[in-house]
Amino acid sequence: MARTREVYFYDYAADFGLSGLAGTLCARSTLRLDEPVVLDVAESEAEDDDHRLGADARLLLESPLPDDVLHTVWLAAVRRCFDPAEEGTDTRTWLERVADLCPPRAPERDPYEATSLDEARPVVPEEELRTAVAAEIESAAAGLGLRVAVPGVVPALLRVVREADADLGFRLFLRALKAYSVPVGADTYERLLALGDGLAYPRVVVHDELTVRWRPLDPGRRDFARGRFGLPILAAALRGTEWTYGGTPREHIQRVADDGPGHAPGAYAAVLLDDAWRLLDSAVPSRAVGLLWRTATGRLNVLDEDEFDADGRVWLEQVSQVCHAHLAEVDPAYAPFLSPARTDLTEAVLREVREAVHADAEPVRGVARVLEDVVTAVDPDLGFRLLLHILTTYGVPVGEARRGRYRALAAQLGFSEDHLDDRLPEDRRGVS
Template identity: 55%
Template sequence: MYYDDFGADFGLSGLAETLSSRTNLRLDDPVVLALAAKAAEEDEDDQLGRDVRLLLDSSLPDRTIHAVWLAAARRCFDPVELGSDVRAWLRRISDVCPPRVRERDPIEAMVLDAERPVAAEEELRATVAAEIDRAAAGLEKAVAVTGIVAALHQVVAQVDADLGLRMLLRAAKAYSVPIGMEQYDRLMTIGERLAYPAAAVYEDLNVSWAPIDSSRRDFELGRFGLPILAAVFQGPGWPYVGTVRENIENVTTADSGYVPGSYASVLLEDVQRLLHSTLPDDAVTALWRAASGRWNNTDAFDADGRTWLRQIAEVCREHLENVDPAYTPVVSPARTELAQTVLAEVRQMVPNLTDRTEESGAATLRHAVAALPEVVVAVDPDLGFRLFLQIIGACEITITEGTRTRYKSIAHQLGYGDDHIDERLPPSQA
């Protein structure tokens, strides 16, 4: 379960990344050994030692191991040039990364064992080998190491498909090998199958991205658009993250693993829908304050809803201009076919949302709830449904399993990721 222990690349490919990022600093054998020991001890990277011992115990020729290492490290450190044969160097790495079993809480261990992926090695080898073949032309053209494609194939076929995949990814990143969107999606799927942290696949990968699509809704991490920005500003902690603008930027730039500009484009679309709607200004303000749980708040930056939306739009446009100067923001057609379905759910929940007559700021919340039907019918059912879910969560209202099932059905029809409902709403009550 690599993603439980690592946030990005790890093991031998992670060491290669560390070395290739230190191009202006001295790299000799003692420094590299110290970095390896630090990764194993301080970063608890047990996989580094395992990767090294897999190669040491294999029948791979030294020249093959040498080629794969040079490609992964972008030739920033070559033990052979320093007078060592590659296996002697690996043994020194192994010595500073001894085998060990990480102690875990019994409950944590039980959960990890239950979720740990099972992948047949032969099937995985065939899958990774196919991705090497698809990237072969780019690797041979860009990677300054002779025989890299054949060497990667040998690692996969004779040592370990997992290690071979990570060394393929690291070599492609080191030399900016172009990766098409279809291959990128497959690589992400393989990484997910092996329980990699997503960044181990996408970070620094030179992807030939598809055009920005503001209508996409299949974000795996749940919320997107205006509701996720509302979540950022919910509660007292947001000022500790940065300024108002910096908090907006944190959302607009959170494209990790997606087409750059994706989060900014859907946020901008939400903002444009409300900005140009016929909703009164005070209704727009109330909707934002309710979605962000700020109906008791006296901060001035979002006191006028439309002024606040224009500020958000400006940050979105600046980011989109940076990542794709040719992109022209558009507002995709509203999903009107689901308006009545969403409207029925909003109306059913209204009593629960407005039952706060004694609470400070209850008038703002009631105003927002009264405006939700107009958002659903006159603006966009998709945006209305997402704001509705966000307000339910901000109000800490639990829902029944029957309600959750209906919400998930709507979310599925709108194209949301599978965890959109569960990520937003409290646990169900029977």
């Protein structure tokens, strides 16, 4: 029978279970850590609704793993900051004491909650998971052997994965990588993140504290997992007058430029700066740039006391300054440059922009000619992204035929599937 897995992101906002306890202890390693203190921390986490802690401990206790394997894995996970052997006890006995502090099972959920979780519950066969996690451990073996000051950590982790539980083994592997700052490449990071997503982890379980060797910043990057990026997402953040509740315009620029956890430092700032530069250095008149921006933000009829974006180019200079400052902070070696314009797609994007002339929304018709200029004189990629954003802003229905063309263009430009998502309103009449 297939194993029933938990929807961890529903119950936890950070690492959890035995790996979560190990992370907490690592963070306290400058303080005194003896067995009574550690058991107090474990009891506190169990009382704070970490139902997985007891389950993890019992998984190891019920496994055939010898004490030396459990001891090795534990020392690697906590960076040797607490060693049961130094307290005169073996690792199994210590795990039994942890398990005794934890409820034997999670509390019952109400039927509605349980049904909702069943729809999101991951289905990952254990053997498939064992194979995937073991492959990542073996791939990281050289780094683990070089940096982790615990002999035999790689074979010990593999035995946990193969003889106890692959989910727990994966989390303890991640914790060892973090405890000893073992660097992983960007490709490895993406695989680890995908494994975590497949197990319904909160994303911080993988990326928080992980040392990643990021790829060089690329202003032409388009495969952002959270969909939109650059000027369109800034326009969404500053839409109408709603933005005033979230801070100043400069603070909103900073939020869009910030990369957020799990992304290469500077990645979002680099593409936002790329967009701003293209418009700043283009032959598109300043009045047209201002019209484009205020249309994209739904601010055509909004009168602000400071009119922060009344002059499109002055506003883009502010955007540029914030991005430059952010990039200088997170990646001082990065020298900003423009990515090549996608001129091969000019005609294809231009055809879609010209369809906007027929939109029912007057603001969309009013900015269509400016969008054409962006496509032909600036960059079809930027023109296409602004078109999608403006259609969404004004709720312009998009028929399935046109939506299909948009998907094809998005794929050619390298956008993630999330970029179109379900944001564009459907034209249920099927008009293309």
